[in-house]
Amino acid sequence: MENHGDPRDREGESGTEHEEYEFLQETLKDEKKRGRIGKSTIIKCAALGLVFGMAASLGFFALKPWAEDLMLGDPNEITIPEEEEDEGNTATTEEEQSLVVSMDHYREMSAALTEIADKAKYSMARISVAADDTVDAENITGADETDAAGTDSVTGVIIADNGQEYLVFGSNRVCQGEEAVEVTFADGRSYEAGVKQSDGTLGYAVYAVHKSSLAASTAEKIQVATLGRTGTAEQGNTVIAMGDPFGYGDSIGYGVIASSGTEKNRTDGEYQVIGTDISGTSDGTGALFNVNGEVVGMIDAAARDEDMATVTAYGISDLKAMIECLSNGETVPYLGITGVSVTEEIASDQGIPRGVYVQKVEADSPAMEAGIQSGDVITEVAKTAVTTLSAYHTVLMKQKTGDSIRVKGMRKGTDGYVDVQYNVTVGSFR
CATH class of the missing domain: 2.30.42.10 (PDZ domain)
Incomplete structure (x- = not known):
């Protein structure tokens, strides 16, 4: 074993080595002197131990590649394609700006659709069997699918003002009996309604509410819907499902037209079907609006196949002749x-x-x-x-x-x- 000699003979060596030697000497001190070691000495020991541990770890990782090279041989060469020369961070900046613009555009589009829906709701009305006493109902924006009496209700579209009445087009399933019918407008107030005319081929009816019975606050908010053209409802177009497409009142769904070329053969005619990617229920009713706020379809579960679970509607163009007949109190011509x-x-x-x-x-x-x-x-x-x-x-x-x-x-x-x-x-x- 090499003799280190007295520390005084090593004064020419570095201070670190001198300190390390003193540290070693200090650890060999007499047992009686150890009791006088203070907290500062313990901390020093811990710190130096940590340093030695880190040095050992670094040494291991530094030698690991060399050892692996000896054991595994030369690795396959990896070539990273060279980037094309650009001017500073221009590409990154443009990409970030493009992303910001896209997000801003999405927010603007979302806000625009919400605005369309907010206006469209004043063209919608809930139709239900009247309670014993027609009273102000819960706002249509929070109404349940069933009314206070627990009977079925549907959502229709305000399609005309004939000077005396507001006319609402919707499913006829609430006017099959002798019960009185009521219509609830977007302000939440309900009014007695009559059945202008009903048709059993597709199951629609037009309901009439006398304008003279309406409160001023209700009348000023009613908006007669604009009926669009089914031909403009193309695959991929954005649509808004309004009414109760999900089986409960005041539902709003946003989506796109998944299909528009399908037709359903029904008694005495065929009707274009608009399929969407919006999830829906088997008893949903209401209307499809385009981004211009026009009605392009009437939501009807009968228009979809049994295995479908999305909102489907009859194109409005094929329904216009029927709407005209029913609005004038005329029956729909039928051969069968x-x-x-x-x-x-x-x-x-x-x-x-x-x-x-x-x-x-x-x-x-x-x-x-x-x-x-x-x-x-x-x-x-x-x-x-x-x-x-x-x-x-x-x-x-x-x-x-x-x-x-x-x-x-x-x-x-x-x-x-x-x-x-x-x-x-x-x-x-x-």
């Missing part, structure tokens, strides 16, 4: 057939004449009484040629209940299709 358009491709492939192929005839309907059968192809209604179900519906909606019209078609026999014609009295289905 469900059909499908025979396109040129179908006609060529299957040898079926162009027109409306009758898939079903409703029991006790005017069509059945006239002798129209499933499998017939309707080619003319009221002296107007029809080659599509949409054209058939358009012609029918120009008729009046009670009119006698001639319907021409073709029926398949043993030698192919033969001409047939029927005299049909236009009816109604309520």
Whole structure:
């Protein structure tokens, strides 16, 4: 073992080494002197121990790569692509500015949609079976799906002011019985309403509230809705679902149109269906508004497929003729057939004449009484040629209940299709 000698013989060495030697010497002091070590000496010991520990750790990590190189050999070369030369932090700054602009734009868009919804709610009204005494109801912005009497309610759209009444278009499921009906406007006040007219083909009605019965505070806030065009409702467009699309009153949902090219065949017509990405319930009602604040669809669970759980609506354009009839107290013309358009491709492939192929005839309907059968192809209604179900519906909606019209078609026999014609009295289905 090397002899370190007396500390005085090492005066030429560094102060650190001298201190370290003294420290070692100090740790070897007589046992009696150890008791006089104060708190400062203990702290010194702890600090130096920590320093030694850190030095050992650094040494280990410093030697680790060298040891791994010896054991594993040379690693694969990693090449990082060179960045293109830029001027300072310009790219980063532009990217950050772009992000800020995008967030600002989102906030502006959100605020704009909220403003549209705030205005649109004054075009909405809740329709329900009247309680024993019609009183001010909870504000429509907080109303439940059921009214005070516990009966069902729906949300409709204020579609017209005929000078004497405000007219509300909505589901007819609250006017199936003899009970009185009430309408609750956006200010939360409820008023007695009458059923202007109802239709059973799609299940809609127009309800009327006399303007003379309204409080001034209610009347000044009512806004008649603007009915838009379904053709403007394209896939990807932003829409607002208003009413109770989620099964409870005063719901608002924001989303986009997921599909707009689907059509549903219903009795005596076909109706464009607007599908959205907004979650909804099977009994939701209300309306879809576009970003211009126009109604583009009426929310109806019957418009969607059974396995769908999103808000779906009938396009407003296909409902306008019905709305006009009901608003004027007229019944919707009804023959009672469900059909499908025979396109040129179908006609060529299957040898079926162009027109409306009758898939079903409703029991006790005017069509059945006239002798129209499933499998017939309707080619003319009221002296107007029809080659599509949409054209058939358009012609029918120009008729009046009670009119006698001639319907021409073709029926398949043993030698192919033969001409047939029927005299049909236009009816109604309520």
